[in-house]
Amino acid sequence: MKRLGRGPVARRWRSGTSGHRGVRELTGYFRDKMGGGWLGYRGLFAALLASPQFGLSVYWFTYTSVSLGTGTFYLTLIPILIAVPLIALLPGKSGITPRLLGTYALWALLPYTLYDWGRVPMNLIFGIPFWDHWYDWGASIMGTSGTIFRYDTLTTGLASHVLRGWGFGVAYYILVRRVTLVSAFAMGWAMTFFYWLVFPVWVLTDALPPWIWWFTAWMSHMVFALGLWLSPKVFAYYRKAY
Amino acid sequence: MRARGPLILLTLALTYVGPYAFVYARTATWTFPRIDERDADAFDGVEVLVAQAAELERIESVSGAQRATYSVNVNLMHRKFLDWIGFPLVLEVNDFTFSATGVYQGSVVMACSQFDKAFDKPTGVEPWYIYQPLVDKNDNTTVEVGCTGDASAINLASLPVSISFNWSVEATLVGDRNEKVRSWTGSQTVEVRNVRP
Numbered sequence: 001m002k003r004l005g006r007g008p009v010a011r012r013w014r015s016g017t018s019g020h021r022g023v024r025e026l027t028g029y030f031r032d033k034m035g036g037g038w039l040g041y042r043g044l045f046a047a048l049l050a051s052p053q054f055g056l057s058v059y060w061f062t063y064t065s066v067s068l069g070t071g072t073f074y075l076t077l078i079p080i081l082i083a084v085p086l087i088a089l090l091p092g093k094s095g096i097t098p099r100l101l102g103t104y105a106l107w108a109l110l111p112y113t114l115y116d117w118g119r120v121p122m123n124l125i126f127g128i129p130f131w132d133h134w135y136d137w138g139a140s141i142m143g144t145s146g147t148i149f150r151y152d153t154l155t156t157g158l159a160s161h162v163l164r165g166w167g168f169g170v171a172y173y174i175l176v177r178r179v180t181l182v183s184a185f186a187m188g189w190a191m192t193f194f195y196w197l198v199f200p201v202w203v204l205t206d207a208l209p210p211w212i213w214w215f216t217a218w219m220s221h222m223v224f225a226l227g228l229w230l231s232p233k234v235f236a237y238y239r240k241a242y
Numbered sequence: 243m244r245a246r247g248p249l250i251l252l253t254l255a256l257t258y259v260g261p262y263a264f265v266y267a268r269t270a271t272w273t274f275p276r277i278d279e280r281d282a283d284a285f286d287g288v289e290v291l292v293a294q295a296a297e298l299e300r301i302e303s304v305s306g307a308q309r310a311t312y313s314v315n316v317n318l319m320h321r322k323f324l325d326w327i328g329f330p331l332v333l334e335v336n337d338f339t340f341s342a343t344g345v346y347q348g349s350v351v352m353a354c355s356q357f358d359k360a361f362d363k364p365t366g367v368e369p370w371y372i373y374q375p376l377v378d379k380n381d382n383t384t385v386e387v388g389c390t391g392d393a394s395a396i397n398l399a400s401l402p403v404s405i406s407f408n409w410s411v412e413a414t415l416v417g418d419r420n421e422k423v424r425s426w427t428g429s430q431t432v433e434v435r436n437v438r439p
Contacts (some may be wrong), residue, residue, distance in 0.1 A: 204369070207369075235252070238250045
């Protein structure tokens, strides 16, 4: 006989709970106000802190007509300025305290760095650079005229890239109550699909990419996922060691 | 146990900065040299082709003299090139200056001059399906140059006739990271045709 265990689905199965109530139970995690579910404060804070991507999305979806500087100001700087005091003011509502936010901010430094490490061999072996867009982003933020291939545009683009990777990391840690390998890879896959969809359609230089581009995008996001999972462990190890 | 703390911090710091140190190093040793090389190849690949026919379009009286107006097509070719990541671009062409003289039986029968501030090119703000045809379209750019001369210098009844055509072109070519002023000169035979209605 099939074992159903003791989870909410099994309880509903045994008691013959109505479908409506079953759905409510299943979506409870998202609506959980005490823990600030995905449709509550956790979702809001995650969205506000993942906002570096929103600024870039507007830049992409308008085929760069809206500058990345404008996108970053309205859709990144302002959301983060809203998120920080909200998190400080409402720690009891969401379960996210300023101290926890600080911890997540530190954890989120590692995944995007590993993501970039994952791309280094792809440049050395296949000649695929991972910093080609940084010049565009930097030039768009700075309003550079003339050539975009300068060290100042590269540096600005790099800062923009780092901010985006960090934002995704913080959003992940806010959304999940417990960091697991499964949820980290779910995040990695979600980011991969987003990347696969957006770049070939809205980013001119990545239209009709070769197979190695698809592979590199997937592989680096899997490394990012590994970083999401690994980072809390590294920091826990550090705290024990020091 | 305590000694391991700084070691972990150092490892983390190196992990953080590693890929970005790599990017700056590769920019200096690979990206910029590669761009410069591709720009130089693109500049060298541009050619000018002047049509072998000048068309007599009209004759008009100006201060008692008969002035003939001709047109000659000038082609600036091979503007398309692949950038450092293999993406197709079109060279920017600015301050295009063309001048020429047509000589027939030892006397100058026409003089030509043309200046274009900038040639058309894709902006890069287009989606791919618009951008790609624009790249192909702007690979070769044709400029219709106007030439004028004394209509009595050529016997119109004898057209078409061949004349000696001496021309020069100067343009500023702008690539990904570099620009270059290039000039071309040529001397060729051009057939003058009467296309007046």
